[in-house]
Structures are given as structure tokens and as C-alpha cells.
Amino acid sequence: MRVQVVIIGSGPSGLLLGQLLGKAGIDTVILDRSSRAHILSRVRAGVLEEGTVHLADAAGVGARLKAEGLPHDGFSLAFDGRDHRIDLLDLTQGKRVMVYGQTELTRDLIEAREAESRLMIYEATNVMPQGFDSGTPHVTYEKDGVTHRIDCDFIAGCDGFHGASRKAVPDDAIRTFEKVYPFGWLGILAEVPPVDHELIYANHPRGFALCSMRSLTRSRYYIQCALDEQIEAWSDDRFWDELRRRLPAHHAEAMVTGPSFEKSIAPLRSFVAEPMRFGRLFLVGDAAHIVPPTGAKGLNLAASDVHYLASGLIEHYEDRSNAGIDGYSHKALARVWKAVRFSWWMTSMLHRFPGTGAFDQKIQEAELDYLTHSRAAETVLAENYVGLPY
Ligand code: FAS
Numbered sequence: 001m002r003v004q005v006v007i008i009g010s011g012p013s014g015l016l017l018g019q020l021l022g023k024a025g026i027d028t029v030i031l032d033r034s035s036r037a038h039i040l041s042r043v044r045a046g047v048l049e050e051g052t053v054h055l056a057d058a059a060g061v062g063a064r065l066k067a068e069g070l071p072h073d074g075f076s077l078a079f080d081g082r083d084h085r086i087d088l089l090d091l092t093q094g095k096r097v098m099v100y101g102q103t104e105l106t107r108d109l110i111e112a113r114e115a116e117s118r119l120m121i122y123e124a125t126n127v128m129p130q131g132f133d134s135g136t137p138h139v140t141y142e143k144d145g146v147t148h149r150i151d152c153d154f155i156a157g158c159d160g161f162h163g164a165s166r167k168a169v170p171d172d173a174i175r176t177f178e179k180v181y182p183f184g185w186l187g188i189l190a191e192v193p194p195v196d197h198e199l200i201y202a203n204h205p206r207g208f209a210l211c212s213m214r215s216l217t218r219s220r221y222y223i224q225c226a227l228d229e230q231i232e233a234w235s236d237d238r239f240w241d242e243l244r245r246r247l248p249a250h251h252a253e254a255m256v257t258g259p260s261f262e263k264s265i266a267p268l269r270s271f272v273a274e275p276m277r278f279g280r281l282f283l284v285g286d287a288a289h290i291v292p293p294t295g296a297k298g299l300n301l302a303a304s305d306v307h308y309l310a311s312g313l314i315e316h317y318e319d320r321s322n323a324g325i326d327g328y329s330h331k332a333l334a335r336v337w338k339a340v341r342f343s344w345w346m347t348s349m350l351h352r353f354p355g356t357g358a359f360d361q362k363i364q365e366a367e368l369d370y371l372t373h374s375r376a377a378e379t380v381l382a383e384n385y386v387g388l389p390y
Pocket residue numbers: 008009010011012013014031032033034039043044045046047102124127158159160161162163164165265266284285286287293295296297298299300302
């Protein structure tokens with residue numbers, strides 16, 4: 001088989017890229033090691049930047065997002081028993097974010113690809129990008145006991161942090177930067193109305209908490225937890241009690257609790273691989289970078305990577321110009337590092353770090369105090385949260 005672009009990974013990166021290239025008449029195949037059902041069972045991000053919404057529109061999946069997504073004009077910081085609202089709309093002269101689950105966006109993208117009869121190969125094992133630094137880029141994989149080969153012009157490694165694409169790059173050709181945080185997030189989903197109409201990011205001596213949502217009847221909550229926490233040790237009652245202890249009293253009293261139907265622990269890390277291009281192989285999204293979810297940037301960075309790469313590949317085929325693909329890594333990394341900084345800053349400001357000394361704790365409190373008394377400080381937070389320009 002031969003296609004113009006092989007996409008490894010059927011998460012938001014791979015699916016968005018596949019749609020944008022397909023709309024431009026570029027033929028692709030998407031390979032994923034997981035099943036369709038498993039991909040659609042994953043619960044991850046919840047906040048989309050306007051750029052991501054525009055990209056979803058261009059990919060032909062904007063309708064349900066706009067009908068069911070929740071536009072949010074602001075969010076609150078909660079600490080010292082009180083709230084402080086960050087008015088995104090005012091501080092950014094009209095920008096906002098859209099609350100819409102990554103699971104739903106993934107479903108919309110898969111269904112759009114299927115409706116356009118574009119090739120998807122699930123449960124492909126031992127997927128290997130090859131020949132990307134020579135003249136014969138191709139991908140091999142196994143399915144039903146048979147080894148297959150797909151020849152192509154380009155390979156998009158959209159296979160996430162644990163994927164095969166980044167690992168296929170020779171060690172001397174890639175440089176990585178990493179920071180692992182000494183805590184994780186324990187998250188639940190429950191069919192209960194959210195505690196507030198906007199998100200609440202809480203800094204509390206017992207640890208960070210986040211009140212988010214998927215709809216007006218489905219809530220998404222997180223609490224900071226130790227890295228060695230076991231899900232089995234967290235009953236719903238224990239979770240709800242801990243979450244309420246970390247929120248100001250008026251939120252704790254108003255909270256509607258109920259049975260969770262999803263409960264998971266995610267570790268937090270910052271990670272960047274440079275460069276993001278190796279000959280005919282491009283790394284996209286989590287395959288190239290990871291951010292702690294505090295700044296709601298992971299999925300949105302995947303979207304801007306896709307925007308840069310899709311534009312470059314379309315320019316290659318339509319205008320016979322390689323300027324876009326040659327500039328992909330530099331352009332993507334410039335935006336990635338600013339989002340990595342913001343996500344690190346939000347995480348540092350809102351979490352309680354084990355072993356933090358009295359001085360560092362006072363610095364964190366001063367950071368929050370400065371934010372609540374300076375429009376300039378709020379504006380910096382707001383413009384990063386809604387997403388820096390592409
Ligand atoms: P993904 O990891 O989503 O997709 C990669 C795909 O590649 C998967 O379908 C996988 O099955 C496939 N794959 C992997 N290895 C393969 C191989 N060897 N061969 C073939 N296929 C392979 N971001 C936020 O903004 N907010 C959040 O709250 C948030 N929470 C998260 C929680 C968790 C547990 C995780 C892991 C991430 C979270 N993220 C969050 C980040 C997340 O949303 C990512 O940024 C987003 O999924 C990135 O999309 P992709 O780059 O497509 O990678």
C-alpha cells in the first residue's frame with residue numbers, strides 16, 4: 001500500500017491532522033494500537049482554546065462542539081477560604097474558552113473520518129516508522145499475525161508520550177527536557193451538576209483541587225494526591241470529603257455529590273523533545289511534549305502543532321514549497337515552550353509541594369496575593385489561559 005501521509009495514533013493529534021489533510025485532498029491512513037472502543041473510553045482534557053475550536057470547525061467537526069460545548073468567560077482561583085474570579089473576556093478583550101470533553105471531540109473526529117470513508121487501522125501492533133531519514137519513508141505494523149508495510153511521503157508521529165515514533169529517532173538526533181512533579185491528580189467523573197457555572201482552581205494547605213465539568217449535569221473533579229496513592233483506597237465518600245475540605249465553605253456546602261463512574265490517577269510531568277522533525281518524520285502533540293494539566297494546555301498544544309504541520313504539508317503538495325514543513329519544528333516549539341512555562345507556573349502556584357520550606361510557601365502566597373491585586377498580573381494569566389496566538 002502507498003499513501004501520501006501515514007499518521008500513527010488516533011488521538012486528537014492524529015484525527016485532527018487526518019481531517020485537515022483529507023479536506024485538502026491528501027490521502028492518509030491512521031494506525032492505532034488500541035481498539036476504537038478503548039480510544040473512546042479515555043477521559044482526558046476538558047477545556048478548548050478558541051484556536052482549537054476553529055481547527056475543529058475546519059476539520060468538519062464544529063457542529064456538536066458549538067451546540068453542546070459550554071463557552072466560559074472566566075474561572076475562579078480559590079484560596080484562604082475565598083474566591084477570586086479571573087475575567088477572561090474582559091482581560092483579553094473578548095476571548096473565552098470552550099468546555100467540551102476531549103472524549104467527545106475524539107468521537108466527533110472518528111465519526112467524521114468514518115463518514116468520509118478514510119482508512120483507519122485499529123489494533124495495529126508493533127507499528128514502526130522507518131526510512132524517514134532516507135528516501136524510502138514507510139511504516140510497518142502487524143495485524144492478525146501478518147506484517148504489513150505502507151510506503152508514504154511523510155510520517156506523522158501522533159502516538160502520544162508512550163508511542164513508537166519518538167523512540168524510533170536515534171538518541172544522538174534528539175534532545176529531551178523533563179521535570180517530574182512530586183504528586184499526581186486523582187480525578188472523577190460523576191453525573192451531578194457542577195458546583196459552580198465556571199471552573200474553580202483551589203490552592204489549599206491539604207493540596208490542590210479543581211472543579212470542572214463536561215456539561216451542566218456531568219462534573220469532573222480533581223484533587224492533588226501523592227504519587228503512591230492507590231485508586232482502591234479512595235471510595236467516593238472519601239473523595240467527596242477531601243474535595244470539600246479543600247474548597248471555600250460556600251462551595252463545599254453547595255456541592256452535589258453522587259456515585260462516580262470514572263476514577264483515575266494521572267502523574268504530572270513537563271516534557272519537551274527537540275526538534276520535532278526528523279527528515280520525513282514529524283512528532284505531533286504528546287509524542288513531542290507533555291504539560292501538567294493545570295493550565296489546560298495538553299490538547300490545545302496538540303491542536304497548534306496540527307495547524308502548523310497540516311499547513312506545511314498542504315503547502316508542500318499544492319505549492320511545491322517546503323517552507324512550511326521546514327519551519328514546523330521551530331514554529332511549534334516556540335509556542336510549546338511558552339505553554340510549558342505557563343503550565344509549570346500554574347502548577348507551582350496552585351499545588352502544595354512536599355517538603356516546601358516556609359520561604360517558598362510565602363512566595364506562593366505572595367504570587368496569589370499579587371494576582372488578586374494587579375490587573376497586569378491577571379492579564380498575563382488570562383492571555384495564556386485562553387491561548388497565545390498561533
Ligand atoms: P494521545 O495520547 O491522546 O493519543 C495517542 C494515540 O496513539 C492513542 O490513541 C494511542 O492508542 C496511540 N498509540 C500510542 N502508542 C502507539 C503505538 N506504538 N502504535 C500505534 N498507536 C499508538 N490535557 C488537558 O489539556 N487537560 C487535562 O485534564 C488532561 N488530562 C490528561 C489525563 C491523562 C491520563 C493523560 C494521559 C493526558 C491528559 N491530558 C490533558 C493531555 C491529553 O489531553 C493530551 O494532550 C492529548 O491526548 C494529546 O493528544 P495526542 O497527541 O493525540 O496523544
